[in-house]
Amino acid sequence: MSGYVKPSSVPGSATSVGSPLKLFGQARNCIGDIFETIHSYIGESNSIITDAFDLEKKLVAPERLELLGKYVEKTSGVMEILRRDRMKVVFFGRTSNGKSTVINAMLKNKILPSGLGHTTSCFVQVEGTESNEAYIVIDDDQSQRLSVQSVSHMASALSKVKLEPDSLVRICWPSAKCRLLFEDVVFVDSPGIDMSPNMDKWIDKFCLDADVFVLVVNAESTLMQTEKNFFHKVSTRLSKPNIFILNNRWDSSASEPETVEEVRQQHLERDVEFLTTELRVMDSREAEDRIFFISALETLRSCGGDSRTNTPVMPTLEGFQARLFEFANFEKKFEECISHTALETKFAHHAANGLAIASDVKAVWDEALQSSTDKRLELQKLYDEMKAQLEYTEQQLATTAQELRVSVQEATHQLRDKMAAVLTDEIRRIRSILQEFDRPFDPDPEALTIYKKELNYHLEECLSRNLHVRCSAFTQQLMTTTVQHMQARLFALMPESKRPTTSQGLVRSRDFDMSYHLDCPGLCADFCEDIEFRFSLGITMLVRRFSRRTGGARFGPFASQATRQRGDGDSDDQVGLGGGGGKLSSQRSVPQSDLLLSCLGAFTSAYSSTTISTLAIVALVGKVIGWRVIAVCAGAYGLVYVYERLTWTSKVQEETFHRQYVEHITERLGMIVELTSGNCSAQVQQELNSTLSQLCHVVTESKTDMEVTLNKHRDTSLKLESLMAKAKAFKEKADVISVQITNFMVQYLKNPSYH
Numbered sequence: 001m002s003g004y005v006k007p008s009s010v011p012g013s014a015t016s017v018g019s020p021l022k023l024f025g026q027a028r029n030c031i032g033d034i035f036e037t038i039h040s041y042i043g044e045s046n047s048i049i050t051d052a053f054d055l056e057k058k059l060v061a062p063e064r065l066e067l068l069g070k071y072v073e074k075t076s077g078v079m080e081i082l083r084r085d086r087m088k089v090v091f092f093g094r095t096s097n098g099k100s101t102v103i104n105a106m107l108k109n110k111i112l113p114s115g116l117g118h119t120t121s122c123f124v125q126v127e128g129t130e131s132n133e134a135y136i137v138i139d140d141d142q143s144q145r146l147s148v149q150s151v152s153h154m155a156s157a158l159s160k161v162k163l164e165p166d167s168l169v170r171i172c173w174p175s176a177k178c179r180l181l182f183e184d185v186v187f188v189d190s191p192g193i194d195m196s197p198n199m200d201k202w203i204d205k206f207c208l209d210a211d212v213f214v215l216v217v218n219a220e221s222t223l224m225q226t227e228k229n230f231f232h233k234v235s236t237r238l239s240k241p242n243i244f245i246l247n248n249r250w251d252s253s254a255s256e257p258e259t260v261e262e263v264r265q266q267h268l269e270r271d272v273e274f275l276t277t278e279l280r281v282m283d284s285r286e287a288e289d290r291i292f293f294i295s296a297l298e299t300l301r302s303c304g305g306d307s308r309t310n311t312p313v314m315p316t317l318e319g320f321q322a323r324l325f326e327f328a329n330f331e332k333k334f335e336e337c338i339s340h341t342a343l344e345t346k347f348a349h350h351a352a353n354g355l356a357i358a359s360d361v362k363a364v365w366d367e368a369l370q371s372s373t374d375k376r377l378e379l380q381k382l383y384d385e386m387k388a389q390l391e392y393t394e395q396q397l398a399t400t401a402q403e404l405r406v407s408v409q410e411a412t413h414q415l416r417d418k419m420a421a422v423l424t425d426e427i428r429r430i431r432s433i434l435q436e437f438d439r440p441f442d443p444d445p446e447a448l449t450i451y452k453k454e455l456n457y458h459l460e461e462c463l464s465r466n467l468h469v470r471c472s473a474f475t476q477q478l479m480t481t482t483v484q485h486m487q488a489r490l491f492a493l494m495p496e497s498k499r500p501t502t503s504q505g506l507v508r509s510r511d512f513d514m515s516y517h518l519d520c521p522g523l524c525a526d527f528c529e530d531i532e533f534r535f536s537l538g539i540t541m542l543v544r545r546f547s548r549r550t551g552g553a554r555f556g557p558f559a560s561q562a563t564r565q566r567g568d569g570d571s572d573d574q575v576g577l578g579g580g581g582g583k584l585s586s587q588r589s590v591p592q593s594d595l596l597l598s599c600l601g602a603f604t605s606a607y608s609s610t611t612i613s614t615l616a617i618v619a620l621v622g623k624v625i626g627w628r629v630i631a632v633c634a635g636a637y638g639l640v641y642v643y644e645r646l647t648w649t650s651k652v653q654e655e656t657f658h659r660q661y662v663e664h665i666t667e668r669l670g671m672i673v674e675l676t677s678g679n680c681s682a683q684v685q686q687e688l689n690s691t692l693s694q695l696c697h698v699v700t701e702s703k704t705d706m707e708v709t710l711n712k713h714r715d716t717s718l719k720l721e722s723l724m725a726k727a728k729a730f731k732e733k734a735d736v737i738s739v740q741i742t743n744f745m746v747q748y749l750k751n752p753s754y755h
Contacts, residue, residue, distance in 0.1 A: 020339035021183035024087060027748040028184075031347050031354075032082045034740050038354055039075040041737060045361055045730055046072055049368055052723050059371040059723070064364045071357050078350055086127065086184040087342040089334075090207055092230060093216035095192030098248040100124075101296040102216055103187045106331065107178050108303045111171060112189055122167040123206055124189040128181030129172040137170040165191050166201060185338065193230045203234055211342045212242045212334070219247040219263075219293060223270050231279060240281050242341045244290050244334060245271045250326075251295035254317040264293060290337075292330040299327045348749050354741045362734035369727035376720040383713045386495070390706045393493045393699065400493065401696050404486050408688040411482045412681040415475060419677035422470050426463055427669045430662050433462045441654035443531060452524065452661075459665065460520040467516045471680075475514060479684060483691055490695045494702045514683050518676060523668040529660050531653040535641050 046068040052059055091099040100112035100120055112124055129135075136146040175182040188206060207213070213234065217223055223245075234241050247267050253260040268291055275287040282290070298317075302324055437458050439451060491499045534541055 020336045021087075021180070021185065023748065024339050024342050025183060027343055027347055027744070028082060028085060030744055030748070031350055032079065034354060034737065034744060035075055035079050035082060035350070037740070038357060038737055039072070039079060041730070041733055042068060042071045042075055042357070042361060045364065048723070048726055048730075049364065052368070052372075052719065059375070060364055060367045064367065067360060068364060071361065074353075075357065078353070082350070085346050086186045087212075087338050087346075088186045088188065088210045089212045089214060089338060090188045090190065090210040091214045091216055092190050092193055092227075094218070094224060094226060097192075097216045097218045098296050099214075099216045100189050101300060102214070102246060102248060102294075103189055105296045105299040105303070105327065106180060106187070106334075107173070108300075109173075109177070110300065111173060120189055120191055122165055122169060122191060123202075124169045124171060126171045126173055126181070126187045126189075128175035128178065128184065130175060131172065132174055132176070134171065134173050137172060138167070166205060168206070193226060200233060203237055207234060208237060210241075211345055212244065212338045214244045214246060214334075216246045216248050219250045219267065220252050222267065223274060228274060228278065231274075235279050235281065241279075242337060243275060243279070243281060244292070244330070244337070245275070246296075246330065247271075247291070247293045248296050250293040250323055251298055251317050251320070253293075254319055257318060260319075267291075267293070289333060292326050292333075293323070294327045294330060295323045296327070298323055343748050348745070351741050351745050351749065355738055358734045358737045358741065362731055362738075365727045365731045365734065369724060369731065372720045372723045372727065376717055376724070379713055379717050379720065383710060383717065386706055386710055386713070389495055390703060390710065393703050393706070396493050397490075397696065397699055397703070400489050401692065404489060404692055405689070407482060407485060408685055408692065411478055411688065412685040415471075415478055415684050416677045416681035418474055419467070419471060419680045420673050422467060423463075423669070423673050423676055426466050426470075427666055427673070430459065430666060430669075431658070433459060434658055434662065436462065441650060441657065443650060443653050448529070448657075452527070452529075453521065455661070456521040456524050460518050463518055463520070464516040468514075472514070475684060479688060482688055486688075486692055486695055490699050493699055495706070498702045498705065500698060514680055516676070516680065518669070518672070520665065523672070524661070524665060527661065527664045529657050531656050531660075533645065533648045535644055537637065537640060 046065075049060060049065060049068065091103060093099050098114070100114040103112055103126065104110045104114060107126065111126060113120065138146070173181055180187075188210070190202070190206070213231070215227060215231065217227060231241070231243065253263060256263075268288070271291045272284050272287040275282055275290065276284050298320060434455070437455055439454055441451060442448065
């Protein structure tokens, strides 16, 4: 601490290397350096631990962190105190006992006003300054520096302008002129303790930080109760004050040499009794070393400090040399005592605090080291587990996703088979669906067109509704089961703490709306109904029946447009009275009887085209079997024709239309069963694949989060390792500081030569 370094010597002073007062400055420099180290050490510790306080979890208890902050402020305050610490000596006594004269004699200069009667009216502090000029400061107001000559006016009771008794006048005297001031000794002169009742206030304001008290009594009288009362009050506030008793004006004893020893012994016994029995601040042997019989005025004059003469006053009274020697002995004991006392009172407490602080900070680092070690082990375990989980997730994600895609395909195949079976069953029930269509049938072509259009929409709506009713539950159950299976497989790859719950919307919470697009209007766009009347015993119809039985081709003169539109699947019972087929089919191969059918067709064509051919046939048959038979057959034939013609009503036409429509739509719907079921399964497959992609994305995000967390764990682990290394280093530094303080205490506080 460079602020404490003093010059090795002072011009005109008698400072010795081994002076007890010199030891105080050395000790202050040493303890100051130590506390600078402690302050820096605590500041670094506080900064490091504060930064690491929220690392993962709290490394130290909050109260310990708060303690470090307090120690930073405390050590800063101690350093400030050490910069100001000086050895303070307070002089007390009754009025006109020579307190100011004693101080002047110790300073070898008449600095304080002195004389007969009550001279000092307030507290006057004499301290050293590095300035070459002396000045006065009143109540620590550095802004107003007064000339030192003004002290005789402000602090003198003889002056008309006086300060209050509890005011403080600071005399800053050049340290180079006085060894005691150079060694940071401060003298405080006080008003007479018999002049003011405010002793308690004085003690609290000026005495609590005093290192030594000097009681100046008048040797011409005995120790007064007023003086005793004052120190009794001091002892109640200070546990064991250091007190010197100076029996001043002992030069008066020269006029009565025959009783001088008896008076001296009387004063000594009473003073020892006061220190040992009443105050109990020391034992009798030590008390005898604290009692002196002096003449401050003789000492001041002998050293040329009296301003009234420039030469020392020669001794004129008996015992002069003995009194000078006694004063010198007092100064020696005083220096030893004040140095040792100041070291104990000012630095012992700081040293003990330093040890306690170093111990507490070391305990904080112990806790930080243990916490960081435990957390690093815990973090390393967590890091290893998460890294293994991440590697497992990376390895299994692609395989599991592929297996789940196969599961989705299997589920859609089940749905496709289910849809095909249900749609096939619904196709068989088309007749019953048509019975629910309640629009009146009108064979008029324009009305029939509207009828077919509405019938197509009705059929499509009913089929879609029936498919939805019969397949929706199965579809929903299949999708839910599949999604739950996917979740179970994929979420098993994630850490348990990261697995989403059903409340996060990953499990399906609504029915899947599947679209059933059958397009009945499109399928029936080429449907041409045939509801014209045809006689069932007509030559054309007979040839048509014959061709069906023989499997003949439907072409030639016998094949009407409606016939060509019918398929090979028509049976005889499908051809009602006068009714023909109504749907297209692919042509089959021509059978063996094509030649016969061609002949019959040619014959029928001739019959149908001309009346002459008909009459010729009738004449030929009549000659063979007879006209009567022909007439009877013709009558029966005609009756049958009339019957069929009369029964060919609108109702029959509607039934014929429905039959033809059912045949046509059944064939067409049968052709799109696989297409429709495949389309529905494709919708489900797309939905399941989308859900699978979302779930895989969730797992991928979890994997990314794990990678980020792993990086954070790795960074935190590195920080913990750094903190552990710092904790070990700072623990060792605390031990070093403790050793430094211990060495200081051994060197300066337990030196037996000053006990």
